[in-house]
Amino acid sequence: MTITPLQPTARTSLRREKRRAATERSALYDVLAEGMFCHLGVVMDGAPLVLPTAYGVDLDRGPDGTLYLHGSVAARSVVAAPEQTVCVTVTHADGLVLARSAFHHSVNYRSAVIFGVPRLVTDPEEKLHGLNRIVDHLIPGRSSGTRAPNRKELAKTSVLALTLTEASVKTRSGEANDEPDDLDLPHWTGVVPLRVVAGEPITNSDCDLLVPAHVRTRANQLGAPS
Amino acid sequence: MTITPLQPTARTSLRREKRRAATERSALYDVLAEGMFCHLGVVMDGAPLVLPTAYGVDLDRGPDGTLYLHGSVAARSVVAAPEQTVCVTVTHADGLVLARSAFHHSVNYRSAVIFGVPRLVTDPEEKLHGLNRIVDHLIPGRSSGTRAPNRKELAKTSVLALTLTEASVKTRSGEANDEPDDLDLPHWTGVVPLRVVAGEPITNSDCDLLVPAHVRTRANQLGAPS
Numbered sequence: 001m002t003i004t005p006l007q008p009t010a011r012t013s014l015r016r017e018k019r020r021a022a023t024e025r026s027a028l029y030d031v032l033a034e035g036m037f038c039h040l041g042v043v044m045d046g047a048p049l050v051l052p053t054a055y056g057v058d059l060d061r062g063p064d065g066t067l068y069l070h071g072s073v074a075a076r077s078v079v080a081a082p083e084q085t086v087c088v089t090v091t092h093a094d095g096l097v098l099a100r101s102a103f104h105h106s107v108n109y110r111s112a113v114i115f116g117v118p119r120l121v122t123d124p125e126e127k128l129h130g131l132n133r134i135v136d137h138l139i140p141g142r143s144s145g146t147r148a149p150n151r152k153e154l155a156k157t158s159v160l161a162l163t164l165t166e167a168s169v170k171t172r173s174g175e176a177n178d179e180p181d182d183l184d185l186p187h188w189t190g191v192v193p194l195r196v197v198a199g200e201p202i203t204n205s206d207c208d209l210l211v212p213a214h215v216r217t218r219a220n221q222l223g224a225p226s
Numbered sequence: 227m228t229i230t231p232l233q234p235t236a237r238t239s240l241r242r243e244k245r246r247a248a249t250e251r252s253a254l255y256d257v258l259a260e261g262m263f264c265h266l267g268v269v270m271d272g273a274p275l276v277l278p279t280a281y282g283v284d285l286d287r288g289p290d291g292t293l294y295l296h297g298s299v300a301a302r303s304v305v306a307a308p309e310q311t312v313c314v315t316v317t318h319a320d321g322l323v324l325a326r327s328a329f330h331h332s333v334n335y336r337s338a339v340i341f342g343v344p345r346l347v348t349d350p351e352e353k354l355h356g357l358n359r360i361v362d363h364l365i366p367g368r369s370s371g372t373r374a375p376n377r378k379e380l381a382k383t384s385v386l387a388l389t390l391t392e393a394s395v396k397t398r399s400g401e402a403n404d405e406p407d408d409l410d411l412p413h414w415t416g417v418v419p420l421r422v423v424a425g426e427p428i429t430n431s432d433c434d435l436l437v438p439a440h441v442r443t444r445a446n447q448l449g450a451p452s
Contacts, residue, residue, distance in 0.1 A: 202418075
């Protein structure tokens with residue numbers, strides 16, 4: 001695929017703090033690649049509804065790539081309003097930024113916001129593909145280390161597809177910024193880094209197999225002690 | 227305050243997997259107490275917009291307690307539509323649940339969803355109170371370890387208040403569940419625990435103070451090496 005820059009639309013253009021906006025499409029893909037869950041926003045009976053769900057990515061499907069969402073949580077609203085725009089947000093909280101003044105307290109983060117009208121995936125082959133992308137996004141290689149869904153299970157699962165066309169990425173990183181007048185205040189300033197880490201994998205009580213390589217690799221990548 | 231049970235409304239009642247619903251109000255407060263950020267959903271020009279933001283809680287304000295949101299991100303939409311219902315979602319991802327079948331893959335999580343029409347806090351005293359709650363939610367004790375906002379800074383900040391009346395809490399915990407027919411499959415099953423941890427606090431390059439106790443305590447509570 002050709003990577004085109006992010007093309008801001010009215011709703012993805014940042015009105016505040018434009019310096020925090022990333023303009024490269026690769027920034028979007030990076031935020032998605034590192035995230036594990038998203039928050040999906042839909043409109044239900046005129047009010048917003050925001051629910052967490054899992055996702056996967058296929059950058060080779062469509063001109064800008066496709067986001068697959070495990071959509072059971074949203075399927076009811078999407079089926080009810082198939083032409084409805086949804087909003088998908090993926091956020092990494094990277095650190096608490098403590099300034100000398102309360103006002104300049106901030107958060108180091110990376111977040112991606114994607115808008116689009118999702119497509120309910122009905123083709124069984126694409127549905128399986130989307131589900132595999134979602135499972136493998138969480139644990140790379142897992143889709144080959146598990147029993148694939150049968151026809152009945154596929155029918156019970158909803159997968160939504162969203163093109164990665166209309167999106168924005170916003171980040172903040174680095175030190176706290178203080179007012180020049182505040183530099184001599186007796187208040188500590190700095191960053192408390194945050195990250196999501198995995199613990200040691202816990203084998204089910206009814207399973208006597210060893211933790212397989214794909215699970216061990218992922219847990220270690222997420223910081224589990226090896 | 228008296229803790230009343232969560233009273234489900236049409237939109238906070240779970241249609242799927244009712245066994246995952248918590249009915250005690252304390253479950254809501256626990257999810258909020260442990261979370262650091264929320265995802266705030268608003269409707270803008272007919273489409274949902276979901277943005278991450280910081281929050282604080284005051285359980286003694288209002289019959290069910292009050293959620294304060296650092297609302298600059300949403301203030302534009304809330305000012306534009308002050309009677310607008312918003313949705314605030316706080317999610318803890320506690321673990322990846324790997325079953326023997328792809329279909330039974332799941333996530334251990336705790337999530338709270340709160341609906342309400344937020345109030346833009348205009349009273350300077352309550353605004354300061356709300357901001358302190360937000361800062362102290364992230365780092366308990368921090369509001370006394372920093373310069374308080376001056377009038378100009380207060381005017382530049384938006385705080386939203388939302389009553390914790392209409393809310394639902396959903397959780398999943400424990401092992402993977404498999405189909406009885408799948409128990410002998412040669413696939414490992416178990417849980418990869420996840421949590422958010424803090425790293426060692428990083429002092430700003432322009433600061434020569436030692437990390438204070440309130441920062442050290444919070445970092446250690448979040449798993450930083452002491």
